[in-house]
Amino acid sequence: MESISARTDTCASGPKAHPRPEGQDHYTISEVVAFTGLTAHTLRWYERIGLMPHVDRSHTGQRRFRNRDLDWLAFVGKLRLTGMPVADMVRYAELLREGDHTFAERQELLEATRRDVRTRIAELQGTLAVLDFKIDFYGGARAASESERV
Amino acid sequence: MESISARTDTCASGPKAHPRPEGQDHYTISEVVAFTGLTAHTLRWYERIGLMPHVDRSHTGQRRFRNRDLDWLAFVGKLRLTGMPVADMVRYAELLREGDHTFAERQELLEATRRDVRTRIAELQGTLAVLDFKIDFYGGARAASESERV
DNA sequence: CGCTTGCTTGGAGTGCACTCCAAGGTTCTA
DNA sequence: TAGAACCTTGGAGTGCACTCCAAGCAAGCG
Numbered sequence: 001m002e003s004i005s006a007r008t009d010t011c012a013s014g015p016k017a018h019p020r021p022e023g024q025d026h027y028t029i030s031e032v033v034a035f036t037g038l039t040a041h042t043l044r045w046y047e048r049i050g051l052m053p054h055v056d057r058s059h060t061g062q063r064r065f066r067n068r069d070l071d072w073l074a075f076v077g078k079l080r081l082t083g084m085p086v087a088d089m090v091r092y093a094e095l096l097r098e099g100d101h102t103f104a105e106r107q108e109l110l111e112a113t114r115r116d117v118r119t120r121i122a123e124l125q126g127t128l129a130v131l132d133f134k135i136d137f138y139g140g141a142r143a144a145s146e147s148e149r150v
Numbered sequence: 151m152e153s154i155s156a157r158t159d160t161c162a163s164g165p166k167a168h169p170r171p172e173g174q175d176h177y178t179i180s181e182v183v184a185f186t187g188l189t190a191h192t193l194r195w196y197e198r199i200g201l202m203p204h205v206d207r208s209h210t211g212q213r214r215f216r217n218r219d220l221d222w223l224a225f226v227g228k229l230r231l232t233g234m235p236v237a238d239m240v241r242y243a244e245l246l247r248e249g250d251h252t253f254a255e256r257q258e259l260l261e262a263t264r265r266d267v268r269t270r271i272a273e274l275q276g277t278l279a280v281l282d283f284k285i286d287f288y289g290g291a292r293a294a295s296e297s298e299r300v
Numbered sequence: 301c302g303c304t305t306g307c308t309t310g311g312a313g314t315g316c317a318c319t320c321c322a323a324g325g326t327t328c329t330a
Numbered sequence: 331t332a333g334a335a336c337c338t339t340g341g342a343g344t345g346c347a348c349t350c351c352a353a354g355c356a357a358g359c360g
Binding site: 071075078080106113118123124130134141 | 184225229231232253254256257259261262263264267270271273274276277278280281282284285288289291
């Protein structure tokens with residue numbers, strides 16, 4: 001049970017995660033900034049709103065991120081690219097914390113996201129057609145004015 | 151010269167524009183709201199920030215949109231779908247107002263946008279791969295737990 | 301030990317793209 | 331011609347996703 005959620009969480013060896021040094025498993029916030037490209041502000045904010053699963057602390061209270069946090073941040077980065085609202089990501093994180101009985105809901109959430117992404121790709125391909133049309137027009141107009149000039 | 155910019159502006163018969171009644175050429179703001187799905191607020195705001203080419207007014211000062219405005223709004227809608235910042239659209243509108251000598255710059259702007267759209271599509275396809283992976287995982291886990299149960 | 305650099309917090313500020321408001325003038329329908 | 335529905339304006343407000351700040355504690359180095 002536990003092992004299944006863990007695998008779900010870290011996504012195993014699936015998609016490539018953020019780069020990181022080998023054989024290490026705790027990082028300061030600035031190291032995570034360097035790996036992920038996020039700012040320290042954003043990392044703290046993610047934690048505050050419940051988007052991080054629970055970050056370890058040093059004995060003096062400083063954050064010590066682990067590899068699983070980097071994996072999670074890599075996945076969050078993907079979700080961010082989909083345009084998913086942060087509130088929905090937080091919802092997904094909550095479902096993860098609640099355990100295996102939320103499998104179905106998590107799957108649905110991801111499927112809804114996938115539908116949105118597919119729609120978005122189709123929209124973008126539509127805009128691409130318009131852009132091609134316009135750009136060809138400008139190209140044609142310039143070619144025409146050049147041939148007039150020649 | 152003029153005719154070329156006009157064609158560029160309205161995009162001629164190219165991509166399909168917002169639906170509208172045939173054989174009419176002036177519309178109140180609420181009609182344009184119905185055709186475009188934008189709000190009246192947004193239409194006025196577009197005009198204020200210089201994103202509309204110049205909307206006619208009735209003798210009492212109310213807006214009377216024309217077909218070319220609907221064409222332009224359809225194009226702006228496409229640009230909006232690309233994720234282009236409004237400021238860049240305003241820039242494009244300015245270039246249009248400045249006349250034919252801005253052809254090259256307009257073409258560049260559109261080409262840069264097209265590059266962005268292509269990048270965005272590639273990103274989204276990357277996220278799709280991750281989503282597929284995760285969704286398959288949930289599907290597999292559920293199938294496994296069902297077979298255990300059986 | 302002192303110095304610099306890094307980390308902590310709650311709360312306030314930013315930029316974008318709208319979104320709404322109040323107060324009043326206009327247009328249409330009965 | 332009355333009333334409802336629609337239109338006008340400048341300016342203020344909203345929601346999202348950060349982004350920054352001040353004040354103070356922590357860590358590593360010569």
